[in-house]
Amino acid sequence: MLNQFFGHFLLNKGMLTQGQLCAVLQSEQQIKVKLGILAVDAGLMTAAQVVRIHQLQLSKDKRFGELAIQEGYLTSQQVDRLLEFQQQGHLTLMQAIADNGYMTLAEVAAALADFRKEYDITENSLDIDTNNEVIKKMLDFAAAGDRAELLYDYVGLLLRNVVRFLNDTPFICAPITEGEQDHKWYASQQIIGDIALSTGMIMDEAVMLEIASRFYGEKLSEVDEMALGSIGEFLNVNNGVFGSSMSDNDLMTDLQAPVVKSGDINFYATNYRVAVGTSFGQFELILSFKK
């Protein structure tokens, strides 16, 4: 979960463009994190020391860990421990950024330190409460008054479900302007009961097909009943989980059947929009309370 927020941080600070972040997320999943990144992240080596070891590797046929021990930067126990951590999520993002050449290792490490400080994050993985606290610093639903907490919870859940069901790292980004967006598809579902919340996702056809494909688990190439059903089900499952979490607060809700359509869409006057970026494109989440 740290990845999505770190990605958003880099975007907001202008350290990466949205296109660069998408490219990084696309390559992220294939990456095995290098020991140098792990060592810097753990505070065991500086970026300059890692660069020196990389330079030594060019002339000596030895692994990073061996050279780091030889140069006195790491102990063998530290190398063993780092090898155990080699698949940690946020580090693959750092690796992907460095591998793509968008930032140097030192710059990524410094950005991560700034990010942790700005959002008061001390752990490498976030529990749900911390997750939502970070979201509150990124989004402003104050206009929703005492219902704002529901919106933060909803956004947090949706972002986690993009990770869980779509196997991607979402990030909050700037919305695409009207003229730049291709033909739009709109998936919507009404939550009714103690909370009356209209939920929807707007996206272009390519993004819609990608979400549908990933959720279904097979490639879908055209907008047919299968694709429409899949995107509707993604929203349905997300809202079902949301409803279950609301019942923990004694709020009883039900769902109407999801609807997926294209063309002009009318929204409630007061709605809350969150643009969500992924490695395959962007969709806009639209939430509004029915009176």
Next chain:
Amino acid sequence: MARIMIVDDALMMRTTLRRILEKAGHEIVGEAINGEQAIVNYAKCQPDLVTMDLTMPGLGGIEAIKRIIQSDSAARIIVVSALGQKHIIFDALQNGAKNYVLKPILEDKLLSVVDLVLEQTGRAAAKG
């Protein structure tokens, strides 16, 4: 193995359920996309078991469960739904559903619930 009818408005879900159940050796004898169709097709197909979504356009799953049970008190209906709230699960079970599987579906979970319901309700004896 059992003769099963699948009820869900999403083709993607019906396809997924069909694949899981057929792989386990069950026969899919009918499908329905809403509650009205479920009632009609139940009478036509007389399945051993039904998987029933709750959130569908038109007549929803709870009402369909009620009416199918009214027509056949031995009907075996398993709810397969994204709605996981206690009052909804309770409602479904009170109206005659035998068990409940939450979406997103886990293949093993679905199949174990199907087996459990068939075993508990003595399929062969009930339809004899």
